[in-house]
Amino acid sequence: MMRIPKLIDRVDFGLMSPDEIRKVSVTKVITADTYDEDGYPIERGLMDSRLGVVDPGLRCRTCGSRAGDCPGHFGHVELARPVVHVGYIDSIYNCLRATCRKCGRILLQEPKLEEHRKWIVEMREAGQKWWEMTNKIVKSASTTEKCPYCGEKRVSLKLEKPTTFIEGKNRLTPSDIRERLERITGDDAVLLGINSKIARPEWMVLTALPVSPVTVRPSITLESGVRSEDDLTHKLVDIIRINQRLSENIEAGAPHLIVEDLWELLQYHVTTYFDNGISGIPPARHRSGRVLRTLAQRLRGKEGRFRGNLSGKRVDFSARTVVSPDPNISINEIGVPEHIARTLSVPIRATEHNIEELRNLIRRGPDIYPGANCMISPDSKRYDLRYADCEELAKTVEPGFIVERHMMDGDVVLFNRQPSLHRMSIMAHEVKVLPGRTFRLNLSVCPPYNADFDGDEMNVHAPQREEAQAEARILMKVQEQIISPRFGGPIIGGIQDHITGAYLLTRKDTLLTREQSQQLLATVGMFVDLPKSAVKEKGVEYWTGKQIFSMLFPKELNLSFKAKICENCARCLKEECEIDAYVVIRDGQLLHGVMDARSYKALDRCEVLDRIVKDYGTTAAREFLDRATKLSIAAAVMLGFTTSINDEDIPPEAKERINEVLDDAQEKVNKLINIYNAGELEPLPGRSLRETLEMRIMEVLAESRDRAGEIAEKYLGLDNHAVIMARTGARGSMLNLTQMAACVGQQSVRGERLSRGYRRRTLPHFKLGDLGAEARGFVSSSYKDGLKQLEFFFHAMGGREGLVDTAVRTAQSGYMQRRLINALQDLRVEYDGTVRDDRGAVVQFVYGEDGVDPAHSDNGKAVNVEKIIERVVGG
Amino acid sequence: MSVEFDARQHVLVPKHEILSKEKAREVLERYKISPHQLPFIMSSDPVVKAIDAKPGDILQVSRNSPTAGRAIVYKYVIEE
Numbered sequence: 001m002m003r004i005p006k007l008i009d010r011v012d013f014g015l016m017s018p019d020e021i022r023k024v025s026v027t028k029v030i031t032a033d034t035y036d037e038d039g040y041p042i043e044r045g046l047m048d049s050r051l052g053v054v055d056p057g058l059r060c061r062t063c064g065s066r067a068g069d070c071p072g073h074f075g076h077v078e079l080a081r082p083v084v085h086v087g088y089i090d091s092i093y094n095c096l097r098a099t100c101r102k103c104g105r106i107l108l109q110e111p112k113l114e115e116h117r118k119w120i121v122e123m124r125e126a127g128q129k130w131w132e133m134t135n136k137i138v139k140s141a142s143t144t145e146k147c148p149y150c151g152e153k154r155v156s157l158k159l160e161k162p163t164t165f166i167e168g169k170n171r172l173t174p175s176d177i178r179e180r181l182e183r184i185t186g187d188d189a190v191l192l193g194i195n196s197k198i199a200r201p202e203w204m205v206l207t208a209l210p211v212s213p214v215t216v217r218p219s220i221t222l223e224s225g226v227r228s229e230d231d232l233t234h235k236l237v238d239i240i241r242i243n244q245r246l247s248e249n250i251e252a253g254a255p256h257l258i259v260e261d262l263w264e265l266l267q268y269h270v271t272t273y274f275d276n277g278i279s280g281i282p283p284a285r286h287r288s289g290r291v292l293r294t295l296a297q298r299l300r301g302k303e304g305r306f307r308g309n310l311s312g313k314r315v316d317f318s319a320r321t322v323v324s325p326d327p328n329i330s331i332n333e334i335g336v337p338e339h340i341a342r343t344l345s346v347p348i349r350a351t352e353h354n355i356e357e358l359r360n361l362i363r364r365g366p367d368i369y370p371g372a373n374c375m376i377s378p379d380s381k382r383y384d385l386r387y388a389d390c391e392e393l394a395k396t397v398e399p400g401f402i403v404e405r406h407m408m409d410g411d412v413v414l415f416n417r418q419p420s421l422h423r424m425s426i427m428a429h430e431v432k433v434l435p436g437r438t439f440r441l442n443l444s445v446c447p448p449y450n451a452d453f454d455g456d457e458m459n460v461h462a463p464q465r466e467e468a469q470a471e472a473r474i475l476m477k478v479q480e481q482i483i484s485p486r487f488g489g490p491i492i493g494g495i496q497d498h499i500t501g502a503y504l505l506t507r508k509d510t511l512l513t514r515e516q517s518q519q520l521l522a523t524v525g526m527f528v529d530l531p532k533s534a535v536k537e538k539g540v541e542y543w544t545g546k547q548i549f550s551m552l553f554p555k556e557l558n559l560s561f562k563a564k565i566c567e568n569c570a571r572c573l574k575e576e577c578e579i580d581a582y583v584v585i586r587d588g589q590l591l592h593g594v595m596d597a598r599s600y601k602a603l604d605r606c607e608v609l610d611r612i613v614k615d616y617g618t619t620a621a622r623e624f625l626d627r628a629t630k631l632s633i634a635a636a637v638m639l640g641f642t643t644s645i646n647d648e649d650i651p652p653e654a655k656e657r658i659n660e661v662l663d664d665a666q667e668k669v670n671k672l673i674n675i676y677n678a679g680e681l682e683p684l685p686g687r688s689l690r691e692t693l694e695m696r697i698m699e700v701l702a703e704s705r706d707r708a709g710e711i712a713e714k715y716l717g718l719d720n721h722a723v724i725m726a727r728t729g730a731r732g733s734m735l736n737l738t739q740m741a742a743c744v745g746q747q748s749v750r751g752e753r754l755s756r757g758y759r760r761r762t763l764p765h766f767k768l769g770d771l772g773a774e775a776r777g778f779v780s781s782s783y784k785d786g787l788k789q790l791e792f793f794f795h796a797m798g799g800r801e802g803l804v805d806t807a808v809r810t811a812q813s814g815y816m817q818r819r820l821i822n823a824l825q826d827l828r829v830e831y832d833g834t835v836r837d838d839r840g841a842v843v844q845f846v847y848g849e850d851g852v853d854p855a856h857s858d859n860g861k862a863v864n865v866e867k868i869i870e871r872v873v874g875g
Numbered sequence: 876m877s878v879e880f881d882a883r884q885h886v887l888v889p890k891h892e893i894l895s896k897e898k899a900r901e902v903l904e905r906y907k908i909s910p911h912q913l914p915f916i917m918s919s920d921p922v923v924k925a926i927d928a929k930p931g932d933i934l935q936v937s938r939n940s941p942t943a944g945r946a947i948v949y950k951y952v953i954e955e
Contacts (some may be wrong), residue, residue, distance in 0.1 A: 105910040834906060843948075850943035 014198030015088075016109055026050045029211050034229060034694055035221070046236055053409050054218040057463035072213025077240060079207055080176040080247035081263050083270045086278060088204035093159045094134065095192055095201050098141035101167070102152040104183025106137070106191055109126055116191050124589040132675045134193035142345045156227045161280040163267055174267070209270065211236060230768040231292040235273045235284065242266045256715035312620045316460045317344055317565070323417075324453050326440035327633060331478050331492060331628050334415050335440025336428035336460065337408065338369055341433045344462045345373045345404040350397055362394040369433075374404040407462060412472045414461040416447040417626060421597055421817065424448035424484065426477035444629055445496075447602040448491050479622035482613050483856035490609050491604035494629055499687040499730035501632030502549065502595035503565075505637045508580045510533060510545035516638060517543045523634040524627045526551065545635065546590040548626045552627045553588040553608075554616050558870065561607045564597040564729040565718075579718065583607075597729025600628060604729060611867075614728045616856065647722035648741040649716045654763055656854075658742050662780045665704030670698050670771045676771075693771070694753065698746065701778055705745035709738030716741065744779035744787070747798035753777055754794055767788060882921035889938035891922045894949070899933040902949050913951040923952055930954045 016024075028051045034047040041047040041058075050061045052072030066291050093239075116137060123130035145154055154662065158166045165172040167513035181204065186196035194201055217230035229237075246262040272284040277540040283291045299305045319340045326335050332362065350358050364371035366385045374392060375383040380398045383393055385867040395401070407413070411431040419428060427448065432438055439458055446452065463469045474480070486493035489725060494502065504510065504521075514519070517530055528551070533541035566581035574582045575592050583593030585608070600609040650658075675681050676693045683692045713734060716723045726732045739745065747754055754777035761766045766775040774780070777794035781787050787795055826838040833851050835844040847853075858864040882888050894902065903910065910933065916923055918930050928934060932952045939945035 200938065383899065836912075839912065840904060840908065842908065842914065844904075845948055846943070848942050849940040849946040852942070 004723060012198045014195070015200070015203040016210070017200065017203050021074075021076050021208045023212050025073050025208075025210070026073040027075045029075045029077050029236075029240060030244075030300045032237045032244070033598060034233065034237075035227065039227075046211070047155070047219070048075065051211065052213040052215045054214055059499045061521055065216075070215065071708065072215030074213060075211035077209045077211055077236075077243060079266070079270075080250060081266065081689045082178050082205045082241050083209075083267050084177065084207055084270045085204050086162055089159070089161075089163060090180070091192075091194070092201075092204050093165070095137045095184060095194075095204075096157055096172075096177065098138045098164065098192060099180070099184055099188070100147035100150060101153050101155060101180065103147060103150040104180060104185070104188075105147065105149045106188045107141040107147055107154070108137070109148050113188070113191060114476070117187070120190060124300075126226050127781070129423040132191035134191070137191050142439060142746055162278045163271055173263070174205050178202050178207075179735050181205065182862055183402065185502040196719075205269065207237065231286070231294060232273070234286065234295055236271065237291060239266065239269045239273060239791045240286070242269055253669065269585055305875055309825065315461065317464060319344055319460045320439045320457055323458045324436075324438040325439055326434075326445050327443055327630065329432055329442055329624060331434045331439060331444045332430050334413065334443065334460070335434040335436075335438075336413070336431050337437050338435065338440070340435065340460070341407040341431070342366070342369060342371070344372075344407045345460060345462070346407055347376075347402050347404050347464055350399050350401040350403060353397055355397060356397060358401075358405065359394040359397055361405045362397060362403060363390050365390040370408055372403050372405040376402040394622055407433070409433055412463065412477075413470050414463065414472060414476065415439075415449075416461070417451050417458045417460060421450075422484075422486070423482050426476070427481050428472035428480060441547075442626075442629075444492050444602065444625055446495065448481065448484075477618075479618040482609070482618060482621055482625075483855050485853070488854045488857045488861075489603075490600075490606040491603060493604070493606050493609050493625065494600045494632065495602055496731050497636055498632045499595075499597050499601055499628045499728050500725055501636035502599065502640055503724060503730075504626065504641060505545035505632065505635035506549050506590060506593075506595045507545065508594075508641065512545065512548065514543070517548055520548055520631060520634050520638065521551065524552070524631045526627070534795075536590045547593060548635075549631065550590045550630075551584075552624055553585065553590070554612060554624075555588040556618060557585050557588045557608075557611065557615075559607060559611055560870070561598060561605075563593050563595075563599070563602075564592070564604075565594065565727045566764040594728075595632075596727075599775065600625070600727055641721060641724075643721040643725065645784065646721055647716075648782075650712050650741050654711055654715045657711050660709045661704050661711065665700050666773055668700045672696050672700070673734075673771050696772070697773070697776075698753065701746050701773060705738075705743050708742040709734070712738050712742035740783045742782050744781060744783060744791075744795065746781060747794045749801045751798060754797055761791060763793065881925055883925050885897055888922060889936050891926055891928075891950075892935045892937075893926060893928050894933045894935050898935075902933060902935075913949050915953045916950040917955055919955045928952050932943045 005625045005861075025042060027048050031042060033042050036042055041049045043049075050073065051659035052062070052070045053060045053065075053067045059066055059410065060073075062073045064069055064841070068399045076444050083800055097506065100107055107183060116133060120130045120133055123133070146152070147154075155168045160166055162607070165177060168732065181200075184192070184201050185350050189196040189201055194482040206384050212232060217228045217232040217236075219227050219233065221227055224392065228719065242262060242265050246259065246266055247260055249262060252310055268281065271278065271281065271285070272292070274295040275293055276283045276292050277297060277300075284294070285291055297304070302308060307428060319336075321337065321340070329335060348358060351444055358372070361370060362385065366373045370823065371385075375385065375397065377383070377396075392472050409430075409432055412428050413431055414426055414772075415429045416426040425448070427445070429441075432440075439460065441449075441451070441458075446454075449458070452594060465538055478492065480488050482492045494837075510581050511534075514530065514533075521528065521530075528541060531547055531551075534544045534547055535542040550581060561583050562583045563583050565579055566577075567579065572582065575584060577593070580594050581598065583595075584591045595608070596605045598607055600606055609621060609625060612624050672681070672693060676689065681689055681692060681696075684695065716737065718724060718727065720739055722732065723734075726734050726737055749756075756762070758764055761770055762775060762777065766772075770776075774790070777797070779787060779791040782793055827835055828838055829847045833846050835847050852862045858867065883891070900952070905910075910931075913933065916934060918924075918928070926934075930952050934952060935952045936948045936950060938946050938948065
């Protein structure tokens with residue numbers, strides 16, 4: 001076990017006393033100058049070599065280390081007059097308000113104070129936030145008019161942001177403030193939220209200013225040899241200059257007014273040294289007019305130390321560009337532009353076996369594509385091929401050298417799209433160098449990344465070591481991520497046209513000639529003999545689409561399930577299904593049914609793909625998916641598929657029937673309203689009369705929309721392309737179609753009919769209190785016919801709610817996810833099946849209480865007995 | 876409530892048992908852990924009081940689980 005030399009009992013956060021500042025200081029800084037003419041740091045200047053070194057070659061006069069090893073050391077400036085620290089201005093204000101201006105006691109009776117003290121001690125022992133009492137104490141103390149201890153009357157005190165205090169009519173100088181803070185006793189300070197053992201109130205007014213080590217404000221030497229100082233150094237120069245002038249003036253006995261002015265200027269410089277973004281004062285500027293970036297600016301905000309450098313970092317060996325689709329590459333692959341392939345490199349160790357190859361790469365250099373960027377000799381010397389004679393260097397390569405060659409086909413990279421919400425947001429792909437300037441990805445990997453091609457950009461990271469590459473290959477390759485650990489089913493699969501294409505191909509009446517069949521198989525890369533033709537007509541052989549699609553299945557595949565297009569008839573005809581919705585696969589042959597969303601769509605039930613992954617492994621699944629998607633697209637192209645607004649056309653008689661239904665509903669609604677107005681409506685249990693009416697009306701209108709939809713559906717058969725997409729689950733739903741063809745339906749906000757806008761009505765076009773269908777946002781038009789003006793307005797109201805909901809939901813779920821990740825990040829499953837945290841404490845004795853990894857389960861269950869029986873018995 | 880309520884009778888409270896010294900050692904050995912690496916349960920917990928467990932005891936809790944049907948968890952009784 002590791003021995004811990006010292007145990008940290010606790011950490012205190014307090015203020016630095018002036019003495020402490022002097023104690024940590026290695027030198028007093030008195031001159032505002034930095035370097036002399038020879039470029040050496042001036043002693044007692046801002047770049048004093050005791051404050052640390054940044055220039056190579058010099059040694060630190062404090063610790064003796066060279067640049068890089070010396071951590072830097074603090075110095076200090078003795079301020080001629082004290083100055084308020086902006087960061088503590090609110091605490092100072094609280095202290096001054098709550099205490100007597102003469103005796104410095106808190107302006108409350110002693111018993112009361114004692115009570116508060118007790119409470120604070122209690123809270124402290126319980127480890128609770130004891131300082132939260134402060135606000136209450138300050139509030140009540142600052143309203144006391146007369147000091148209960150010395151009888152001094154209070155004088156109104158105002159804080160003029162950022163750093164000035166006005167008492168009555170007089171300005172308080174920082175010296176006055178410091179004096180008053182000094183008078184606060186330790187017992188009283190605790191009540192103001194200050195533990196005086198580690199932070200005396202008067203330390204909030206500075207008498208000595210720490211000068212940061214040069215290592216945090218290094219000066220840069222430009223190519224022209226001109227030195228350029230850091231913003232902090234500039235600010236310190238200002239402070240020291242003014243400080244000097246101030247002390248000179250005081251010594252010379254200058255008039256009060258001048259001293260005050262200089263003092264105020266010193267305050268300004270010290271304030272902006274800490275924070276240059278304070279409202280109420282103009283920000284300090286560089287000579288060029290640029291606003292200085294001082295201490296607070298370094299830490300704060302998106303590009304500050306916390307969010308920019310600690311929570312997030314920039315990395316080497318990465319690239320980012322726009323993504324675009326390529327249906328011809330495998331899901332495992334990624335198309336990388338040549339330019340990126342030339343920039344990203346992979347280190348290869350030279351051996352006897354690859355040395356000639358590597359020599360050739362070096363000869364080609366960094367600019368000709370399959371080349372190399374760098375060479376490292378066994379004694380760790382780097383040779384940059386940009387500035388070297390590649391021909392000569394190639395000769396010096398021996399086994400043991402490392403060559404950083406260009407990225408080439410087959411290299412493994414990590415591919416990522418933000419926001420990285422789940423582990424499938426970063427997957428490993430094999431590089432395929434392609435012309436062009438975009439990353440190319442297979443369409444099937446869009447769902448896990450949630451990517452589309454409307455301008456999305458994605459990142460690539462090139463793992464450098466063999467271990468990293470092997471891990472990426474074995475654990476992170478796309479094919480290993482087909483099953484989502486979220487629900488135990490495929491998250492990678494066919495999308496959109498892949499589904500329609502497969503449906504068109506496997507439909508009952510699809511017959512293909514020999515040429516057609518062979519062409520389809522050729523696009524998939526299968527140059528094999530065709531099976532026996534299924535149909536022979538007038539001497540011509542025909543193959544069914546089912547036969548062609550079956551050639552992609554593993555030979556022993558047995559499955560039967562209901563397709564997506566299944567209408568859930570009361571009595572299932574199974575194999576005799578009229579619309580061919582009952583899928584039967586026997587020994588790798590698709591005997592009945594069609595391929596659609598149920599078979600291999602991403603994020604759906606995905607029966608076929610799911611089975612193949614789980615029974616035949618990820619490689620077989622990848623091959624199946626690559627081929628099935630290509631075949632489907634080729635089939636869709638061959639058989640022809642398109643959709644247009646005409647797909648939503650319905651005949652006039654259908655329109656008439658729909659209008660009848662809608663008029664009927666209108667009438668029913670009016671009848672309901674009349675009954676309600678007559679006071680004869682029977683309230684539903686637990687509802688008011690008004691609520692009952694609303695519910696009844698909503699029911700009637702919803703039903704009318706559904707009936708209008710049904711009528712439209714009757715006229716839109718499975719030969720309609722839009723319907724094919726909706727029914728097979730490729731894209732869109734029947735609801736979308738009926739909204740386009742028949743009737744959009746009721747618009748709602750918060751699940752209720754629209755009711756707000758004007759007093760007792762939605763728009764001034766209606767009578768006060770009109771509860772009728774159209775006055776409350778029922779849209780009887782269809783999208784195709786177009787909405788009436790008022791309907792359009794109501795539609796926008798409903799649409800706005802949807803937008804607001806999504807915005808709010810993403811913000812909320814994002815925050816929740818972050819908190820969960822922070823809470824759970826150290827948990828892991830040990831080899832004994834327990835879940836433990838970083839201390840080894842047990843969180844769960846068996847992972848998930850059943851020890852099942854959902855990514856290797858069958859939709860969350862360890863075993864699916866029915867599936868196994870079907871496979872063994874053969875259905 | 877005049878009669879002391881027995882938390883063990885509640886439907887949502889799973890069965891808690893005190894493990895004997897040997898059984899407890901077995902459990903610790905099985906997982907190769909020290910008692911403080913087990914989940915804690917306070918001695919002021921109503922169930923702990925009801926079965927009269929003392930700080931330092933190890934309890935076996937058998938709960939119903941939606942995934943496994945029945946799950947067994949061990950807890951270490953700590954002082955309040």
